[in-house]
Structure formats: structure tokens, C-alpha cells
Amino acid sequence: xxxxxxxxxxxxxxxxxxxxxxxxxxxxxxxxxxxxxxxxxxxxxxxxxxxxxxxxxxxxxxxxxxxxxxxxxxxxxxxxxxxxxxxxxxxxxxxxxxxxxxxxxxxxxxxxxxxxxxxxxxxxxxxxxxxxxxxxxxxxxxxxxx
Amino acid sequence: xxxxxxxxxxxxxxxxxxxxxxxxxxxxxxxxxxxxxxxxxxxxxxxxxxxxxxxxxxxxxxxxxxxxxxxxxxxxxxxxxxxxxxxxxxxxxxxxxxxxxxxxxxxxxxxxxxxxxxxxxxxxxxxxxxxxxxxxxxxxxxxxxx
Numbered sequence: 001x002x003x004x005x006x007x008x009x010x011x012x013x014x015x016x017x018x019x020x021x022x023x024x025x026x027x028x029x030x031x032x033x034x035x036x037x038x039x040x041x042x043x044x045x046x047x048x049x050x051x052x053x054x055x056x057x058x059x060x061x062x063x064x065x066x067x068x069x070x071x072x073x074x075x076x077x078x079x080x081x082x083x084x085x086x087x088x089x090x091x092x093x094x095x096x097x098x099x100x101x102x103x104x105x106x107x108x109x110x111x112x113x114x115x116x117x118x119x120x121x122x123x124x125x126x127x128x129x130x131x132x133x134x135x136x137x138x139x140x141x142x143x144x145x146x
Numbered sequence: 147x148x149x150x151x152x153x154x155x156x157x158x159x160x161x162x163x164x165x166x167x168x169x170x171x172x173x174x175x176x177x178x179x180x181x182x183x184x185x186x187x188x189x190x191x192x193x194x195x196x197x198x199x200x201x202x203x204x205x206x207x208x209x210x211x212x213x214x215x216x217x218x219x220x221x222x223x224x225x226x227x228x229x230x231x232x233x234x235x236x237x238x239x240x241x242x243x244x245x246x247x248x249x250x251x252x253x254x255x256x257x258x259x260x261x262x263x264x265x266x267x268x269x270x271x272x273x274x275x276x277x278x279x280x281x282x283x284x285x286x287x288x289x290x291x292x
């Protein structure tokens with residue numbers, strides 16, 4: 001499965017996959033056309049596609065601590081019918097490679113305790129949910145401000 | 147204790163506090179003058195100060211899902227001698243208010259399992275480390291790309 005950096009023309013497909021992602025997890029979701037427009041507007045954001053079945057959304061920010069960038073992996077999704085074939089792994093590996101090639105020295109993401117398959121994938125590529133090896137767990141805290 | 151939005155002139159103080167923060171937790175840290183310059187350079191970033199003893203660093207990004215902003219609370223620190231007086235609470239409340247006033251509909255942060263005082267503070271102001279009420283925990287995963 002080829003992984004490629006999405007061009008503007010690919011963002012309709014990326015938006016459809018993100019819409020599928022939200023729908024699968026019962027999250028509210030804008031319509032794909034609205035999402036595609038949003039993906040064209042938001043700055044400092046790259047999208048990777050795995051064929052027509054997987055998507056990753058990378059948000060970059062300047063590090064406070066060095067002249068590097070940092071990358072926040074906002075979304076990673078493979079359609080259910082295409083799971084178990086290593087596509088998520090290839091997409092995450094391509095994400096790490098792409099972030100590094102853009103000058104990011106660090107990548108983070110948030111995930112759910114019960115998303116065991118994703119957590120196994122992250123750990124298999126060297127990601128940690130602890131501060132240092134064997135340190136305390138790191139939690140995401142969030143709040144809606146609406 | 148007055149909480150204020152840091153002006154460019156205040157960023158030397160903010161940088162000194164961030165340097166203290168890293169030093170307290172044995173993290174590598176640039177010198178304060180380097181940090182102050184970095185705070186002046188990085189875009190989409192606001193700094194709040196609690197007098198001369200506390201600092202919060204807010205990073206804003208455009209949401210994918212709406213025309214709102216999202217806010218990542220990258221740093222929150224009160225000097226040890228000034229803890230236990232509600233300064234962290236006032237700083238976090240001001241952070242939430244400021245993020246909302248800038249158009250953010252959502253705020254997130256990452257914290258350590260063993261930072262019990264901070265976690266209590268986050269929870270006391272309505273932040274959650276679960277997906278929905280009583281849902282699964284949310285973990286931060288990270289990796290250095292250097």
C-alpha cells in the first residue's frame with residue numbers, strides 16, 4: 001500500500017475518511033465537503049493517505065525549547081475492512097518519517113485506554129506513554145470551553 | 147495575585163520562570179535569554195503571568211472540526227515557595243477564560259500520573275482525563291525523533 005502526502009486534490013478523499021472515522025466512533029462530524037475545505041484552510045497541517053483507505057493528520061508547531069518543530073498527530077484512521085494488514089503501521093511509520101523530514105524533533109498524540117490495537121501499534125514503533133522508561137503514565141486532560 | 151497577559155517586555159520574566167520549572171524537574175533547559183527570544187518568535191502563543199511567581203503558556207491551533215480555535219496548555223508553573231495559596235488555580239481559571247475569549251472551544255494538556263496536586267487542580271475546574279464522563283482514560287504517547 002503506497003503512503004503519500006496528500007495534495008490539495010486529495011483532500012476530498014481525506015475528508016471522507018475523517019468523516020468515516022467520526023461516524024464509526026459516534027462523534028459529531030461536519031459533512032465531508034466542509035471538512036475538505038477546512039483541511040485546505042488550516043495552516044501548518046499535513047495529511048498522509050494510505051491508498052484510499054487510511055489517513056493521518058499531522059499538525060506542526062514551533063517548539064518552545066529549540067528551533068525544531070513539534071508534531072501533534074491529530075488523527076490516524078484505517079477503514080475497518082482494511083485493518084490487520086499492516087496499513088496502520090505503515091501509515092504511522094510514514095508519519096514519523098515525514099515529521100522528521102519536516103524538522104520535527106518530537107511527536108505526540110492522545111489515545112484512549114480501550115483502543116488496545118492502536119496502543120500496541122504506537123508502542124511497537126517506539127512510542128511511550130510514560131515519562132522516560134518506566135516512569136509515571138502521562139494523561140490527557142481536556143475541557144470544552146463552549 | 148493579579149494574573150495578566152504577558153507583553154513582550156514581560157517575556158524575560160516568563161522565560162526565567164520556565165527555566166526554573168525545567169530546573170526543578172531536572173529537564174534540560176535553554177538559558178532564560180534564549181527562552182525569552184523563543185517566546186517572542188513562536189506564533190499563536192500567549193503567556194499569562196501570576197505576579198512574578200507563576201506562568202502559563204497557551205498554544206493555539208485552528209480546529210479541524212469547526213471555525214473555532216483549540217488551545218494546548220503547554221506549560222503551567224508556580225514557584226514552590228508560592229504554592230498552596232490558590233495561585234495555580236487562579237492561573238488555570240484565567241487560562242480557561244483567556245482561551246475562551248480568544249475563540250477557543252476546547253483546551254487540552256498532558257500531565258503526569260504522579261503530579262497529583264496538578265491533577266486535582268485540573269479536575270476541580272472541570273477538566274477530564276476520560277472520554278466523556280466515566281469513559282476510558284486518555285493517554286499521551288510521545289516519541290523523540292532526533
